[in-house]
Amino acid sequence: MSREEILSKVKEAFVSVLEHENFQLTDDTTANDVDGWESITHMMIITEVEKVFNIKFKLMDLMNMNNVGDLLNTITSELE
Amino acid sequence: MKFVKELQRSIEKHSDHNVLCINNVFYTYNDFAVEISKIRAAIVSTVEDEEKLIGLVTNDDLQTYAGILALWLEGKAYVPVNPSTPIERNIQVFESTETKYVLDSSNISIYTDHTVIATKTLVDTKINLEVKDFSGDQLAYILFTSGTTGKPKGVPITFNNVDALVNAIDAEPEFDLVPSDRCLQMFELTFDFSVVTYLFPLLAGACIYTIPKNTIKYFYIFKLIKEQKLTVLTMVPSIINYLRPYFPEINAPDVRYCSFGGGALHSDIAKEWSDCLPNCKIFNYYGPTEFTVYSGFYPYHKETHQKANNGIIAIGVPQKDTLYLVVDDKNQEVPIGVTGELCLAGPQITPGYWKNEERNAISFFNREENGVKVRYYKTGDLCIKDEDGDFLYAGRADFQVKIRGYRVELAEIEFHAKVKSPKKVNMVALDIPNNLGNAELGLAIEGESFDTEEIFNYMRTKMPDYMIPGHTRFVKEFPHSINGKINRKELKTYFDIN
Secondary structure (H helix, E strand, C coil): CCHHHHHHHHHHHHHHHHCCCCCCCCCCCCHHHCCCCCHHHHHHHHHHHHHHHCCCCCHHHHHCCCCHHHHHHHHHHHHC | CHHHHHHHHHHHHCCCCEEEEECCEEEEHHHHHHHHHHHHHHHHHHCCCCCCEEEEECCCCHHHHHHHHHHHHCCCEEEEECCCCCHHHHHHHHHHCCCCEEEECCCCCCCCCCEEEECCCCCCCCCCCCCCCCCCCCEEEEEEECCCCCCCEEEEEEHHHHHHHHHHHHCCCCCCCCCCCEEEECCCCCCCHHHHHHHHHHHHCCEEEECCCCCCHHHHHHHHHHHCCCCEEEECHHHHHHHHHHHHHCCCCCCCEEEECCCCCEHHHHHHHHHHCCCCEEEEEECCHHHCCCCEEEEEECCCECCEECCEECCEEECCCCEEEEECCCCCECCCCCCEEEEEECCCCCCCCCCCHHHHHHHEEEEEECCEEEEEEEEEEEEEECCCCCEEEEEECCCEEEECCEEEEHHHHHHHHHHCCCCCCCEEEEEEECCCCCEEEEEEEECCCCCCHHHHHHHHHHCCHHHCCCEEEEECCCCECCCCCECHHHHHCCCCCC
């Protein structure tokens, strides 16, 4: 799966959890840049992403995830 | 005041120990004493003696914690406001408490109508931790909780109340903090659970680890447990609900104590969590803000102590000097095994809601016991006392729900949602369980769908984040029960959030 495809599926996961589409996702995007993305919704987004890609993140990876780029990298390595 | 004197002794005695770890920076008790003294000197030179209630902007820094101690040494109360809560709500808090002075460690203070003591830029002064003489019925803090009429309710707590709490916890041999303990402080200082997570470590000379704002707190907590080897955890149950999918990866042998409070602890997850903490005692605490944080606990153990009702761990027995009473709707005690409303009496009880006689008449009552008049607080929590004398939680008696440990009155959300609605339609706020076992807020709106942006923008100026519904559904016609009330249970089925 290409990075663009992954990003587009990730965006769908964000939309389904946050129930709005008023945001752009780039590698540098953090929780501060997106309305409603905070501790709780982050957990729901992670669960949704795991479901969509049929993967399971490791707590150690989640612990050091700081932006959307980190998220995409982790998904990529999980899919390999 | 006994506990404030003990704080002074502890700060002096442990001067080379670490007191706080904030965003990976450690501060010693000596650093703390320096900040306390600076802030105290500024308070003494700026604030009149008769001004007792002082605002505190709750940033995550040394000065904010030092501000609390500085006020207490002077016999004054802190009125905390969270910088991420809408300013209008914070100003409302200051107005209702007639707070004129504010301790603020922010670089630029937004409280321009108040006299601000900028606690980050004060000049050095001699360390002075001597406790001033003052009466124990002075206030130590006032916290505000969600109110049904759209206005938050103020809960004042006196120095005597806090002293009674410390006294009760000291009397409990099962829980004994030592200077080498590393303790989690994950709460906003506007939330009463924070009082025990800074106060008990400070009294013991232990170190407090905070959660920086703008981090994903669940993972940050795990990071602290793993990297800093925390020994004492105090949490709301929703934290472990969210961490649950990752339990197999968690093994924390350093944790000695884990205290839960602020919500129902379910027995299945308690057992799984207990497996992650092989050397830990787990306490299931109970207590409302109106009774100074804790009123008692149940000592959970996955093999020997797992008493539960409908899957919710028991809340145990009242602590030292506290009385529990389960009553019917006429405030008469019900027999053992019968569900009723739990009422609390003892020295930790608040003097009453701040300037709210109407509410006080409903929430407090006096009862004659052995010729003495005893004052009880009605918690709104339904409980059952069992044959062993343990108390079991059985739900809420009203429309208050717990969101991430915070008390939320659904009526307050409905109140603010309706104000800016372009259409005068029925709106009902609901607590919706998600698949991790936590409650999220939903807003059901009756009729055809319309743009709710204005409603939500308005709500965000009136209420903190956790009170803003995350899900909205339009329902053509609300379902009603036979007696004509809106059927909330059925309405919840419209929210397929999982």
